[in-house]
Amino acid sequence: MKISFFGAAREVTGSCYLVEAGRNRILVDCGMFQGSAFSEAKNFQEFGFDPRAIDAVVVTHAHLDHVGRLPKLVKEKFKGRIYLTPPTAKIAHLVLDDAEQIMQDEWRREARPMLYSKDDVENVVRQFVPVDYDRTVRLPGVSFRFRDAGHIFGSSFIEITETGGPRAVFSGDLGNRNVPILKPTAQMANADAVIVESTYGNRLHEDESTRTTRLKEAVVKTVMQRGVLVIPAFAIERTQQLLYELNAMVNRAEIPPVDMFLDSPMAIAVTDVIKEYPRYYDAEALHHVSHGDDLFSFPGLTLCKTRDESKVINEISPPKVIIAGAGMMNGGRIQHHLVRYLGKPSTTVLIIGYQASGTLGRRLYSGEKTVDVLGERVHVKAKIVSIGAYSAHADQQKLVEWISAAPKPPERVFCTHGEEAAAAALASRVHEELGVRSDVPRFGETITV
Ligand SMILES: [Zn+2]
Incomplete structure (x- = not known):
């Protein structure tokens, strides 16, 4: 061979x-x-x-x-x-x-x-x-x-x-x-x-048990500061994992009520595919669906498929949580949100995935203070936080x-x-x-x- x-x-x-x-x-x-x-x-x-x-x-x-x-x-x-x-x-x-x-x-x-x-x-x-x-x-x-x-x-x-x-x-x-x-x-x-x-x-990744705690902290802090939590998420898996964990937190009332937006037609479509194949689920997820839970949906969450639905997010006053693609921030709707919110100190960008060299995500992750997004020069005042355990x-x-x-x-x-x-x-x-x-x-x- x-x-x-x-x-x-x-x-x-x-x-x-x-x-x-x-x-x-x-x-x-x-x-x-x-x-x-x-x-x-x-x-x-x-x-x-x-x-x-x-x-x-x-x-x-x-x-x-x-x-x-x-x-x-x-x-x-x-x-x-x-x-x-x-x-x-x-x-x-x-x-x-x-x-x-x-x-x-x-x-x-x-x-x-x-x-x-x-x-x-x-x-x-x-x-x-x-x-x-x-x-x-x-x-x-x-x-x-x-x-x-x-x-x-x-x-x-x-x-x-x-x-x-x-x-x-x-x-x-x-x-x-x-x-x-x-x-x-x-x-x-x-x-x-x-x-x-x-x-x-x-x-070596940090212990995965810290993952949900740190996500919870990021949401709670954002609500307290009346800020915006921007989560660049890969449309496949990471987004559904986030929804799954946020769903659990909302069900257990572990986070205060806050507007959340999934601004990614791709992620919404992938979520629909995942719903078709429960035989590929682990025991815990299978247990939840067999008891009638929707794993990826909860009060406060809005799915934004169209451009118009995406634009509505701008009109909602903070606090809010925006999950959008692309995961490495080098394209997609996330860029519109970054242009708007990167320059604000009340913003947190939560990095939960690998950022390849050369991407906007990698530049932010490495602490660059001035970046170009959609042809605009932006001075980064937002906090850039990463949770490696989401890898x-x-x-x-x-x-x-x-x-x-x-x-x-x-x-x-x-x-x-x-x-x-x-x-x-x-x-x-x-x-x-x-x-x-x-x-x-x-x-x-x-x-x-
Ligand atoms: Zn892969």
């Missing part, structure tokens, strides 16, 4: 690996490069392989950095099947449509080139073949199965086995501990090679535990999907603790398992 790395090599985004096994050339993910202008330019470059020669694609999950170049792949004549879990299929469709919409806006505003069209997205969706977790799919000389990664709804890691030969496990993105709604990350089978993400390969990704400890819990240690580990320092830190810890050879592959590198 040969594995080549065509993305997420020494960087976080652009996941794309080519597996040659049996008589098949299988692509694991086909994600978009995101972050800086330099990263985004890479989406327009050649893949590094011929899309027509790919037999099938397997998709770990619906995040744009894992599915965002699928329409380009199809546009460049990939004709095979795209395997993914049923919720991933639905969410990926929303994600690709949303990305196409953003590209259209940018094309109109700044004449930026479009990577693909709406037709390309529709063609991708036609090639989707939904497959549930733990079912083995057999192709000539090779088989694979999706396992629950616990990262976002429908997310998986993938075990690919060459018939009578080696097995490689692709972690996709692995989830944090005790994430509401999601089941915990499954245990992988024995593998010869593990390709593991390392987004937080050099970091959708496993930290170093969990990544190492996940690999070491396999019945037999893998022969080799490859750390991808992390900035260079993070990937290197994880590789050296895996080597020290498990005595397994661990490498950080480069873009275009091919290894033989």
Whole structure:
């Protein structure tokens, strides 16, 4: 089995690996490069392989950095099947449509080139073949199965086995501990090679039990100061997790009544998909829905789908809580709220997700005091607070535990999907603790398992 790395090599985004096994050339993910202008330019470059020669694609999950170049792949004549879990299929469709919409806006505003069209997205969706977790799919000389990664709804890691030969496990993105709604990350089978993400390969998250306490504090403080709490949230998972926890706080009267707005059509649509698949819920969430609770809705919460509904938020006087996308603040409705409220000391921006280098979110997170948003220079007076425990990704400890819990240690580990320092830190810890050879592959590198 040969594995080549065509993305997420020494960087976080652009996941794309080519597996040659049996008589098949299988692509694991086909994600978009995101972050800086330099990263985004890479989406327009050649893949590094011929899309027509790919037999099938397997998709770990619906995040744009894992599915965002699928329409380009199809546009460049990939004709095979795209395997993914049923919720991933639905969410990926929303994600690709949303990305196409953003590209259209940018094309109109700044004449930026479009990577693909709406037709390309529709063609991708036609090639989707939904497959549930733990079912083995057999192709000539090779088989694979999706396992629950616990990262976002429908997310998986993938075990690919060459018939009578080696097995490689692709972690996709692995989830944090005790994430509401999601089941915990499954245990992988024995593998010869593990390709593991390392987004937080050099970091440990704070204890997740502090997560809700700190969210509660942020809401209570905002109400007391009659301020605005702005929460940039990824439309998938983080938003639903927030709603789930806020719902619980409201039910238990742990926070004072306050107007809350979910200003994200994408997040609203994703929430509807999640409601369709209770069989993917953990025991607690399943218990709540079976007792008739709506996990994502509570008094005080307004869902803003249209632009007009979004504009109404401005007219409501503080205190208020605004949850909006994009999660890294580099686009979407969050920017309108940031322009309005970043310059006010009574504002709190609550960062609850990974902020890639080059994004507005990363600049705020790093403490920059002057930023440009929607062409306006804004002097930041708001408090920028982050809760690391909200991360959708496993930290170093969990990544190492996940690999070491396999019945037999893998022969080799490859750390991808992390900035260079993070990937290197994880590789050296895996080597020290498990005595397994661990490498950080480069873009275009091919290894033989
Ligand atoms: Zn992800």
